[in-house]
Structures are given as structure tokens and as C-alpha cells.
Amino acid sequence: MATTEQRLDESRGASTRPTNIRHWVVAATALTSVLLYLDRFCVSFAEIYIKEDLGLSDGQIGWMLSAFFWTYALAQVPSGWFSDRFGSRPMLTLYVLLWSLFTALTGLAAFSFVVLILLRLGFGVAQAGAYPTSAAILSKWVPFTNRGLASSIVAVGGRVGGVLAFLLTGTLILWFVPVSADSRLQPGDVMDPARLSYQLVEADPIEPAGAAESLGAELLKSMSSEEQAVILRNADRHAADLQAAMEAEIARRERAARSTRRLL
Structure with a gap:
């Protein structure tokens, strides 16, 4: 089975000879995974401040956090199809740009809870294609015998992103939302x-x-x-x-x- 897979790799261009480009591809894919989880979890760590600032209830916060997973789950298969249809590299670039845009626009949702939900839904759609497209890229650049290692590196990138989300979000909150900020306490x-x-x-x-x-x-x-x-x-x-x-x-x-x- 491994021999058949290796032949398929070679026929698609995934040569067994190591190249620097292949290493850069794995590193870039892992960095994408870092950004994926960094942007995904930062809102969760700022949840209490968002709730207080926008005057949201616990139920509304629950809707905000879960809205992402609705579209994230539903868009997995379609996003993978788009990557096969239009190419993995351009589609992964588009996905990263879109979820970064939705993350940035979340700060503009202070005037409407509905807008906040819509942005989280769009965020889920944009992030849904990240892992399917990354897997397609690895299959083209990494041979079968090294694909498990490459996939584990990408997976570790996501966990690193989750840790960085906690640290960076906490730092930004300390800088821009000090304890003496608008806590409604006189x-x-x-x-x-x-x-x-x-x-x-x-x-x-x-x-x-x-x-x-x-x-x-x-x-x-x-x-x-x-x-x-x-x-x-x-x-x-x-x-x-x-x-x-x-x-x-x-x-x-x-x-x-x-x-x-x-x-x-």
C-alpha cells in the first residue's frame, strides 16, 4: 500500500527527494495553523469584557461563541471542494484573508448583536477550509513516508496558536482595558x-x-x-x-x- 501511495505521490509531483521548498511549505502551513487558532480563541478569552462592554446576557454570549461552529462544520466539505476546483494555494490565501477580515470587523459590532452573530458565522465559513486545504497542499509537497510528521507539525501549530491567543489577548487587555476602565463601579x-x-x-x-x-x-x-x-x-x-x-x-x-x- 505504501508503495502504491508513493507512486501516486511521484506521479503528482510529490518527489521523495527533500527540498528546501518543501520545508518552507510545511512551515508556512504550520504558521497558518497558528493563525487559525489564534484568531479562533482570542474572542473566547475576551468574552467577559465583550459581555460587559456590549451589555450582553449569558445567553447572547453563548450564541456568539457557538455561531462560529455552525458554519465551520457545514462549510468543511464545500470549502474542500473549492480548493480542489480552484487550487489549494489561492484558496488558502483567500481563506486566511477572509477570516482575518472577519476578526478585525468584530470590533465594529458594538452597535448590533445581530451584526456580531453574522460576523461570527462568516468567520466560521472562512476558517472551515483551512485544514482541508492544508492537507491538500501537504499531499502535493510531502511524500507519503514523511506526511505523518508534516501533519503533526501542522497540528502542533494549532496548539501553539491557542497558547498565544491566551498570552496576546491577556496582554492587549492589560494595555487597552485596565482595571480602572469602564467597569461601571463608582x-x-x-x-x-x-x-x-x-x-x-x-x-x-x-x-x-x-x-x-x-x-x-x-x-x-x-x-x-x-x-x-x-x-x-x-x-x-x-x-x-x-x-x-x-x-x-x-x-x-x-x-x-x-x-x-x-x-x-
Whole structure:
């Protein structure tokens, strides 16, 4: 079987003689795999900040993350056919450009959750052709006896991309989304429980109209209707508990930031 496969390789141009071009092809394909997983996972690591910035619910975040896999699965076979029909090199180039474009455009989705979902769907379509096309390229450039090694190098590239996604996303978040960024937490919320209680039952007496809501109001919205009723009836009595909850949230964010800095 191996002999037959080798003959087929030679007839298609996959010579058994090692060349520098073949090594460059494997390296480029592995780099593509790095980019594949880097762009795929960066959104997952920034999930909590996207949720807070866009005001999304847990359900909407779930839709955002799963939308990618719908089209990614459905487009696997068609993308492989396109690579066979129009050539693996131009199609892989097109796939990389498209998924990079969809990744960049994700930052413009702040005005619409629907647009965010559409971009994630397009992202899945673009990435679906990466591995089928890479396999086609390896079959043309790498002989049968070395194809397992080449495929494993490409697979390792994807895992490296997943690690880099964590490190790079964490670094960019530390640079552009510091702990003191718009977290909807006002210093007075923690230092003045009475002020917080008033904000839960009335409009904010201090902040101007249109200003960001306090973390206390945000916590109230996340509660069930029964929990809200208890809080609203006993705002003053529960002010200390709410203050402790906010202090715990601040401590959690600070610990997360310190952990990320230690990893970097």
C-alpha cells in the first residue's frame, strides 16, 4: 500500500527527494495553523469584557461563541471542494484573508448583536477550509513516508496558536482595558452604602443623566424578580451585603489582573 501511495505521490509531483521548498511549505502551513487558532480563541478569552462592554446576557454570549461552529462544520466539505476546483494555494490565501477580515470587523459590532452573530458565522465559513486545504497542499509537497510528521507539525501549530491567543489577548487587555476602565463601579458605591441603596430604588442623585449605571444597579438587574423584590423592600438592611458583594468583585478583578501579569 505504501508503495502504491508513493507512486501516486511521484506521479503528482510529490518527489521523495527533500527540498528546501518543501520545508518552507510545511512551515508556512504550520504558521497558518497558528493563525487559525489564534484568531479562533482570542474572542473566547475576551468574552467577559465583550459581555460587559456590549451589555450582553449569558445567553447572547453563548450564541456568539457557538455561531462560529455552525458554519465551520457545514462549510468543511464545500470549502474542500473549492480548493480542489480552484487550487489549494489561492484558496488558502483567500481563506486566511477572509477570516482575518472577519476578526478585525468584530470590533465594529458594538452597535448590533445581530451584526456580531453574522460576523461570527462568516468567520466560521472562512476558517472551515483551512485544514482541508492544508492537507491538500501537504499531499502535493510531502511524500507519503514523511506526511505523518508534516501533519503533526501542522497540528502542533494549532496548539501553539491557542497558547498565544491566551498570552496576546491577556496582554492587549492589560494595555487597552485596565482595571480602572469602564467597569461601571463608582468609588462612592463601596464607601457609601446609603448612596448605593438609594441608587437601587431611585435614580442616581449624583451622576448626570446618561452616565454609566453603578455596579449596584447592574447587580440588581442580574437578579431574579423575587430577589429584586427582597432587595427593594429591604434596601437599607441589605446595603452591607451589597457592599461586600462589590468588594468581592473588585478583589476578583484585581486577582485576575495579577494572575495575567504573572503569566506574562
